[in-house]
Amino acid sequence: MEPTSLAFRERATRALADPVLSTALARLETGWQAARARAAADLPEFEALRDAAVAIRDHALAHLDFYLEAFERRFTERGGVVHWARDAAEARAIVLELCRAARARTVTKSKSMVAEEIGLNAFLEAHGLRVIETDLGEYIVQLAGEVPSHLVGPAVHMTRERIAELFAKAHGGPPKQDSAALVAEARRVLRQRYLEADVGITGANFLIAETGSIVTVTNEGNAELTQGLPKLHIAITGIEKVVPTVEDAFVLLRLLARSATGQEFSAYTTFLTGPKRPDERDGPEAMHLVLLDNGRTRMLGGPMRAMLRCIRCGACMNHCPVYLAAGGHAYGWVYPGPMGSVLTPHFVGIEKSWPLPNASTFCGRCEEVCPVRIPLPGLMRLWREEAHRRGLAPPAARFGLALWAFFARRPPLYRFATRIAVALLGAFGRRRGRFARLPFARGWTESRDFPAPEGSTFTAQWRARRGTGR
Amino acid sequence: MSEARRAIFAAIRERLARVDEAAADAAVRERLARPRAVLVPARARLEGEARIALFCAKAQAVGTEIVRIPDLAALRDAVSTSLRRHNLPSALVRAADPLLDAAALETEPLLEVRCDVPRETDAVGLTVALAGIAETGTVLLASAPERPTLLAFLPETSLVVLPTVRIAGSYEEAWATLRGLAGWPPRSVNLITGPSRTGDIPPAIELGAHGPKRLIVFLLDRPS
């Protein structure tokens, strides 16, 4: 997918003028954001689990080569085949080759961000394969000819009416009105596709070195039908997904759904270890796994390594005022929100994506909620500095002010952003008594000082306001 | 060994730039040789009836139906009653699990029972869980020649028998019970927490997106 991240500002501004999108994005705030807070509060060990998760991911990354070797050994012993891909082109070619060898015509897919990253669907289709997404959200964006706008809810930007139109066009019949009828229709149509498919492609949320297993997590049960019905199962994921043991995976799994949707556990968590065994009566005859680097090894040295801890829960975007205003498509590539602002420059180059790390209100909510405590604002700052060094970005203040302007046009977000500003003023002020530099308005504060306002910190006010159900 | 594999491992080692390879190797070996629970929430440490009650509460909270039965002889009636309550056909496809063999479902005249891999036309699948997990009301299924995985995914209604003695507090405890199995780990281990659901079409969460619309767990107090 060709990145369009340079047009972030224009696309974000257009998004703000789109009432349908605003309504859709507001649902994330009242839905997943609130649900995560409840789920975290319901589990006294939540913060300790986050610390444990950081330790597990850091340990695994510091010994990545050892764990990948151990994983590969076990996976192979169980009859699976591992393929290594340095970049997107290699990964695509491997998948196509496997499909061809199986004389495949139809491929079902369960949601995989890595498949999005390498542009797998378009490539396979260009080579004559029929590719059907089975995650309902992915299926909807596929019908619309769009790309996912959120890690966990690919179609969060769409209304039911739009989905009904898409279904009516694709499946025939008049548009259905209620969501139950639409889900039933998708179920019926996609059932046929599962049964016709020659190959099932899934992602993998984790790889377990100890057992050579891959782990998939869904709420719909589509990964199990995708991988369990066709003769050939191909999984594709990044090399950073390996963890030492199943016990380690459970720590991350306790955090994943809670952070993503506020569920205590997703409906389906599946550990797969090899293809169908001799006496078994179901399961795929062959299981292949494509492990993708695509620049991940470059992130291992230095501070960007922390980004490889990411478990793709989406919490950072659910809590990001910029994402909630701009929507996922404004980010212009595969990964949206704060995690996308850190990852996209890696994958497509900072020269094609410098507006993303600049699209920040410095509120720090993403880091606060990230289950593996990735210092997202700090990593975005590194990219801003890099962009500045290369003379790509205009001065940060100018962009920050433009951003400010678009928040100001939206009262709820303006209130939110104002609270951020108060927090910043308060925090900076306490340290120095006066404000020397306000990130949003550097040009302005360069010539005068702001008195530091009284009042509680942003986080405290935020909590208080949430608590009173504002 | 592929060129890509060589290049990726070389890049990893270069970036990590570890100074003490022997220590790293030892740390990895130790960790893999002795897997242990990292951090188990206190709520998973309940025992006896309290643990069973937590399992039920958590399972029901995500839409799982719980039917508690005293012994295997009661399964036939319990299954028939559940199917009637949901206006489902009195026909099911089941696992060849010895526990279900012993339940003699086939002797129920009004119930049509097939022991097989499910087909698209099967409305109801019945299988046996190897464990339950109280902390989130989860059932653990494991594939085996006698227990096809699809039984719990293809039919619209999924019936699962879970002996109460198999309810563990935590995921780790449940996983530990698998370790003794021949061919461990099983090809497919499914942790199932409620029926299939989706939030992709607003405004509500809908059940039965791809997997079962209905999940009924029969808690069995005395398996024999």
Ligand code: SF4
């Ligand atoms: S960066 Fe953190 S919060 Fe964002 S998706 Fe990754 S793990 Fe989740």
